[in-house]
Amino acid sequence: MEKVLExxxxxxxxxxxxxxxxxxxxxxxxxxxQKVEKHILANNGSIHQAKDAYQDAFLAMYQNVKAGKFLxxxxxxxxxxxxxxxKNKWTDYLRSxxxxxxxxxxxxxxxxxSEYDDENVEDDFQVKMDCTLDAFSKIGEECRQVLILYxxxxxxxxxxxxxxxxxxxxxxxxxxxxxxQLKKLAFNxxx
Amino acid sequence: MEQKKxxxxxxxxxxxxxxxxxxxxxERLEFDARLIEDAIFSTEFEETKxxxxxxxxxxxxxxxxxxxxxxxxxxxxxxSETNSRNFARKLIPYSIAASIILAxxxxxxxxxxxxxxKLFAAxxxxxxxxxxxxxxxxxxxFYDAMVDYKRKEYDTAIKKWKTLQQYDTxxxxxxxxxxxxxxAKGDGMNAEKYLQNAIENSAGFLENDGYFYLGMANLKANNxxxxxxxxxxxxxEKCKEILAELDRK
Numbered sequence: 001m002e003k004v005l006e007x008x009x010x011x012x013x014x015x016x017x018x019x020x021x022x023x024x025x026x027x028x029x030x031x032x033x034q035k036v037e038k039h040i041l042a043n044n045g046s047i048h049q050a051k052d053a054y055q056d057a058f059l060a061m062y063q064n065v066k067a068g069k070f071l072x073x074x075x076x077x078x079x080x081x082x083x084x085x086x087k088n089k090w091t092d093y094l095r096s097x098x099x100x101x102x103x104x105x106x107x108x109x110x111x112x113x114s115e116y117d118d119e120n121v122e123d124d125f126q127v128k129m130d131c132t133l134d135a136f137s138k139i140g141e142e143c144r145q146v147l148i149l150y151x152x153x154x155x156x157x158x159x160x161x162x163x164x165x166x167x168x169x170x171x172x173x174x175x176x177x178x179x180x181q182l183k184k185l186a187f188n189x190x191x
Numbered sequence: 192m193e194q195k196k197x198x199x200x201x202x203x204x205x206x207x208x209x210x211x212x213x214x215x216x217x218e219r220l221e222f223d224a225r226l227i228e229d230a231i232f233s234t235e236f237e238e239t240k241x242x243x244x245x246x247x248x249x250x251x252x253x254x255x256x257x258x259x260x261x262x263x264x265x266x267x268x269x270x271s272e273t274n275s276r277n278f279a280r281k282l283i284p285y286s287i288a289a290s291i292i293l294a295x296x297x298x299x300x301x302x303x304x305x306x307x308x309k310l311f312a313a314x315x316x317x318x319x320x321x322x323x324x325x326x327x328x329x330x331x332x333f334y335d336a337m338v339d340y341k342r343k344e345y346d347t348a349i350k351k352w353k354t355l356q357q358y359d360t361x362x363x364x365x366x367x368x369x370x371x372x373x374x375a376k377g378d379g380m381n382a383e384k385y386l387q388n389a390i391e392n393s394a395g396f397l398e399n400d401g402y403f404y405l406g407m408a409n410l411k412a413n414n415x416x417x418x419x420x421x422x423x424x425x426x427x428e429k430c431k432e433i434l435a436e437l438d439r440k
Contacts, residue, residue: 020247022254023362029258031394055255059248066244125241132245133252151243152250176200183198183242 010072017065020152029058032079036086045090053093057086063129128187135185143178150175198235206239257330260321261364261396307410307418314433315407317343317375318368318400333365345372363393371404379411399425406430 016024033054040050061082064070072078136144149155149163157175161168208214209222226233320341321334336351349372356365370385386408390401402425409418410433419437422430 020251023359025251025254026258027392027394029255030261030396033259033262051259055252055259058255059252062251063244063248066247125237128238128241129245129248132242133249136246136249147246148250151246172200176203179203179239179242180198182246183238186242186245187238 010077013078014065014070014072017062020154025062028078028082032082035083039083039087040090043090044094049090049093053090054086057082057089060085060089063126067125131186132182135182138185139178139182142174143181146171146175147178147182202232202235203239206236207243209236210240210243254330307413307415310433310436311407311410314429315374318371318404320368321364337368340368340372343375345376348372349376361388361392363389363397365389366392367397367401367404370408374404374408374411377411379408379413382408383412399427399430401425403427403430406433 013024013028017028036054036057037047037050040053041047045053061070061078065078070078070081136147146160146164149160150157155163157168157171160166160175161171164171166174205222209219214222226236317340320337332351332355336348336355339345339351340348349369352365352369352372356362356369359365366385366389370382370389373379373382373385383405386401386405390397390405393401402421406418406421406425409415409421415437419434422434422437
């Protein structure tokens with residue numbers, strides 16, 4: 001019974017992530033970092049690298065949850081999932097040419113790390129999302145604001161209009177123009 | 192021409208309604224059928240979906256750096272404590288002389304009963320606050336109040352943070368800083384309320400600081416027993432010192 005309740009909590013957690021509940025995202029981020037840092041520090045990494053690998057993993061977990069690629073099957077599924085992604089990302093880095101060039105990897109370490117499987121989620125959808133991420137830093141601040149408020153913070157058009165002291169129709173039009181501009185930059189399209 | 196039609200505002204809004212599960216069953220069926228029949232529409236749908244998730248990911252990425260400041264802030268606290276200890280080891284010869292002076296001081300001090308107010312005055316310093324990073328998102332209001340807090344304009348900071356806290360009553364960071372601000376103003380009762388809330392919702396990240404300030408709030412509210420309970424939950428040297436002082440009372 002307790003296990004069922006815990007799994008239900010996991011489903012609530014997944015729903016909160018899908019809804020971009022920032023408090024839940026923050027708690028999840030803060031409460032799982034130390035374990036990842038410990039693993040990376042114990043495997044030739046620095047604190048700076050631990051932060052980067054963890055943030056990459058957190059973003060990948062978020063994207064997979066949002067895209068419906070993850071469903072919790074046990075009571076600590078999501079936390080375990082996040083840790084596994086972070087570990088795999090770090091393993092990938094250790095195996096990469098970039099790392100070997102800098103440090104050289106010992107046979108012993110190489111063998112120890114090979115127990116982890118590669119997680120290759122590089123599909124067409126992922127490529128498009130990554131292109132959007134890159135393009136997002138190139139659009140103007142006004143566009144970034146309106147798109148973040150609408151899509152990430154889930155504010156209504158009316159709320160954004162009030163916040164920006166604009167007519168609702170202007171905000172709707174602005175959001176449409178900004179989205180088109182972003183798509184154009186991301187996918188190099190004319191429309 | 193077909194492609195232009197597919198990226199119309201109406202189509203984009205339809206994609207959003209589909210992704211947010213806001214369509215009726217009939218609308219959804221029709222939409223699914225169109226995805227199968229119309230290849231261009233299907234491609235546009237996938238692209239819009241990827242763009243929306245890309246925007247959300249970009250926004251989250253900015254948030255992650257803000258989340259991380261809390262981890263870094265805690266670590267800086269720990270490191271400075273460790274550095275202080277290393278430095279202290281080098282000063283052992285001097286510490287003997289200092290101990291004698293301290294012993295005399297303690298002797299004189301033990302002849303007085305330390306009141307809760309005296310202890311509070313001796314040990315309280317407000318939390319240094321978080322770096323004031325003005326992001327492009329809704330954290331602006333939070334960091335705006337942080338500027339007031341750092342200027343010791345506690346009433347203004349409390350007012351601004353309380354406006355945000357109304358919509359996010361379990362936010363540990365907001366409750367923590369509102370609590371510490373009340374404490375800095377000398378209002379132990381209100382500080383207790385917000386700090387307790389912050390600790391309960393902090394997922395263990397406010398253990399030392401949270402219990403230290405909660406203990407201080409108890410002292411300010413003149414409740415030594417409650418203060419002892421909370422200082423015991425905090426592992427820093429400062430908390431241990433205050434506990435020792437309280438036990439001598």
